[in-house]
Amino acid sequence: MRVGLDYRPATIAPMSGIGRQVLALENALVQRDDTELVLMSEAPLGHPQRETALCPAWPSSLEHLQRPQVRFRFERRFLPATLRQEHIDLFIATANMGLPIGRKPSGTRYVLVLHDLFQLTHRNFHRSILTAVAYRFINTLSIAWSVWIADQIWCPSQFSCNEAARIFPWAKSKLRVLHNLVPAFTDPPGELPAGLPDRYWLLVGTREPRKNIAFFIKNWQLSRLENHQVPDLVLLGHPSDIAPELATLPGLHWLSGLSEAQLHALYVNADYLWQPSIAEGFGLPVVEALRVGTHVVVAQGSALDEVAPPSARRFNPRDGVQIRAAIVDVAQTPPSADSQSLIEWAQQFTEPAYRQRLDTLLKELGH
Template identity: 60%
Template sequence: MRVGLDYRPATVAPQSGIGRQVCALEQALLARNATTLVRFSEAPLDHAQRQSACCPEWASPLDGLQRPQVRLRFEAGFLPRALREQRVDLYIATANMGLPLGRKARNQRQALLLHDLFQLTEHNHHRSRLKALAYRFIDGLSIAWSVWRANRVWCPSLFSAEETKRLFPFARNKVRVLPNLVEPCTSEPAPRPGSLPARYWLAVGTREPRKNMAHFVSNWRAARAASSEVPDLLLVGHCEDLPETLRTLPGLHWRSGLSDAELQALYQHAECLWQPSYAEGFGLPVVEALGYGTPVALARGSALDEVAPSQSPRFAPHDADDLRRCLLELAQRPLPRDESLREWAARYAPAAYRARLDELLRELDA
């Protein structure tokens, strides 16, 4: 089987959540017998990606690959012909959309990795209201086209799968769950990051409004005022994502641009990971933290109901009283590190991911 993979997310941002899943899919496909992988991407003319991927002859700026006009040129003006020339049996679009526009080659199958539908259901981060409305309209058309065109739609959680069926009832029979791959933690303990307090809580991701971080930080501040036992808070993100009044609170620490090793060290030494999002398609930081035996506390609802054990503390994402209750309880009675949390996280390890991918590929090949 010759499998074509939309590699654009990994070209632009290999350390992003979607980019890492594209790389995971790439490695799983390379490990399969009787499977040839062909990457399809865009890049500047002097970019190293052109040595390993099938790219259009024109130059493409890395910071512009998500622009509608750039996507249209790639998906309509390059991809249909390139897939036929490369004799691709199965093409996998990897970023919620991106299946080719135009005539599909006979017997060619297509799959769509649909991570979530928050581009359509949530207020996302854009520089202007007009831009937000334009992107919602264009993304809506692009996602609907790809869901309609795909032979299979692969979602990382039951939540995302059910949302896909709700918004696109015509696709009910082709939606499947392919949980994300989460690499297991290293066996060696990482050195404790410098300049951090003896106790700290951790939260990862601040940009999108659905991360609910302003609400969380406001209530962390209130809980800290009520009890001196509430630890410092370390946020992985950018301070500009929060209102100015919350950016420089006492006990609040910021980190960004971390390497994998630096982030892993933060997971290992955190007393607890907090995930206050009111909308998640999977919840990668939750599983990453659990892989180190680090307790997690998370909001109820969306995919977060699936990715953590039932005994993990939970709170209503918009209920300030419930959140403060949870904050104060865990400050006064911290949860111990637990090896059973590692066992839970193992269900998202490479072996489980590759076994499920094989099932889905065999189904498509039947």
């Protein structure tokens, strides 16, 4: 079986959440005895990606690969012809959209990896209202086309499956759960970045409004004024993602560009990981924390309900009173010494379980 894999997310940002899942899928597919993997992407002329993936003859700028006109050219001009020429049996689009535009080649089946539908259901980060409206319209068409033409749709959680079935009820029979793979850190914990306190809470990911960071920080600040036991917050993100008057509050520590060893150390040494998102399609930081035995506190109402263990403290992300009660309660409660149960819970998102589920889905497709 020849499998074509849309490798663009890994080319653009291999350490992003989606990019890392493309790498995980690549690794799982190359280890299958009956599978020949063909990577397909765009890249600048002379870029090393052109040595390992099939790319269009035209030059491509990595900064522009997500622009609609660039995506359209790749999906309309390059993919259909390449799938036929390479005799691809199965093509997997990996970023919510991206299946070829046009008539499907005879004998080729399509899979769409649908991480979430927040491009359609939530306000996303854009520099202008006009850009946001344009991207909302284009993304709606792109996602709807890929959902329509896909033979099977893989979502990382039941929550994402349910959202897809709600928006595209005619596609319900195509939806399947394939949990994200969360591998162990390959590097041992390194030294923590300079300037961090001995005790801190950790938040990972601040860019999108659905992460609910500003509202959480406001309630953290109020709780901290009333209770001196509330610790500092370490945020993996950029202070420009929220209003300056919040981003510069005392007790906030902003970090970015960490090595894997530093990120590992950040998780290991945190008292708790907090995930206050209004919506998550999976919740990768939650599972990363659990894998190293760090306790988590999560918002209710999305995929976080699935990935966090039953013992985790939960709160309504829209209720400030409930958030402040959780903050004070957790601040006064030292983390349990029982980290092994957290590590065991996270095993369901490791490679053996991932590969077994992937094999099941491929067999269902006839491969």
